[in-house]
Amino acid sequence: MNAHQRPSRLKSALLLTSLLGLAGTAGAATQVDNAWVRATVPGQHASGAFMDLTASSDSKLVDVQSPVAKNVQIHQSSMHNDVMSMQQVDAIALPAGKKVSLDTHGYHVMLMELTGQIKVGDKVPLTLIVENAKGEKESIKVQAEARALDAPDHSMMQH
Amino acid sequence: MRGFLPVWLFKGRYFMSVLLTRRTLLTSAGVLGLGLLAGCDNSPRLSFKYGKDLSNQILGRTFKLTDSQGETKSLSSYRGLMPMIFFGFTQCPAVCPTTLARAAQAKKLMGRDGERLKVVFITLDPERDTPEVLDAYVKAFDPSFEALYGSLEETAATAKEFGVFYEKIPSGSTYTLSHTATSFVYDSRGTLRLGLSQSLNAQECAEDLLTVMEVC
Numbered sequence: 001m002n003a004h005q006r007p008s009r010l011k012s013a014l015l016l017t018s019l020l021g022l023a024g025t026a027g028a029a030t031q032v033d034n035a036w037v038r039a040t041v042p043g044q045h046a047s048g049a050f051m052d053l054t055a056s057s058d059s060k061l062v063d064v065q066s067p068v069a070k071n072v073q074i075h076q077s078s079m080h081n082d083v084m085s086m087q088q089v090d091a092i093a094l095p096a097g098k099k100v101s102l103d104t105h106g107y108h109v110m111l112m113e114l115t116g117q118i119k120v121g122d123k124v125p126l127t128l129i130v131e132n133a134k135g136e137k138e139s140i141k142v143q144a145e146a147r148a149l150d151a152p153d154h155s156m157m158q159h
Numbered sequence: 160m161r162g163f164l165p166v167w168l169f170k171g172r173y174f175m176s177v178l179l180t181r182r183t184l185l186t187s188a189g190v191l192g193l194g195l196l197a198g199c200d201n202s203p204r205l206s207f208k209y210g211k212d213l214s215n216q217i218l219g220r221t222f223k224l225t226d227s228q229g230e231t232k233s234l235s236s237y238r239g240l241m242p243m244i245f246f247g248f249t250q251c252p253a254v255c256p257t258t259l260a261r262a263a264q265a266k267k268l269m270g271r272d273g274e275r276l277k278v279v280f281i282t283l284d285p286e287r288d289t290p291e292v293l294d295a296y297v298k299a300f301d302p303s304f305e306a307l308y309g310s311l312e313e314t315a316a317t318a319k320e321f322g323v324f325y326e327k328i329p330s331g332s333t334y335t336l337s338h339t340a341t342s343f344v345y346d347s348r349g350t351l352r353l354g355l356s357q358s359l360n361a362q363e364c365a366e367d368l369l370t371v372m373e374v375c
Binding site for chain 2: 038041042043044045046047048071073075077079082083084085086087088103104105108110112113148149150151152
């Protein structure tokens, strides 16, 4: 930081501020956008969380935690001959600078064994654990907004 | 049908009211199970813009499942309507809500014709999907949607009858399901017509659904 202080002090300060604002964690290397969770009906035991992730260096999403679910897993769904398959994966690769979307077509976060109903408008706390190439772990806290059960998947709208 | 109506009615300001009358006639005839008299097209094949023509396949003729009110339902329960059958489970995070939301949107896009579309959700996970959860789940998309369930054996037999693949995938202490995501659409006489794949959007589905309605 010192080396850059004289020529672009303001720029650095602005960049730092924006990073703080976006990720909510000082020095965060991964940006989280459009985080949302699908609301549930009473008695429904699972739901999904979706978001866009952009890491500043090659990283991977290795874990997600949430107080609303006893069991949180990272899943990948795929379609073959109109059969939808879902599988748990260990991690999601986040290549440097590339936006990786967790949506209904590919990767998503499964919130299983929910502790209660998720209602529209609820702010669902999620803690994302992102590991960079050096093995350093970053913990990112996100408040994901609960959208209606019938909320359209935004990537679906682009068809 | 048009043959029954005086030609002059198709001219000028009478045109709209005749169309309405014709639709009302078709709807009431369909509801009464008089599809044939209302001029059903018996063609063995249909041409759809987006979906798959399933007119030559016989699926879903014998299933008997239970609705959330405890009533037994079979394909004939939906005579006069256009049932669209989809298999899934409520703990499905992506494809099931997306498909049901798409169905609700297509129904709206179809306008008054959409009133005849009957969306039927059959659970592949009767162990966890209780009738109460199922009912609340489908009605969150549209109050007219209906959910059916059966025992494990009935569920397996129904899926087999439809050629629907499903499989439990253990996932930590719990499980998810892989399953066929096709929506099966019947005409008002209970003849299977259309298969809608998961990749289609609501507008595309609505267009093909209207094609089914033209047939019967």
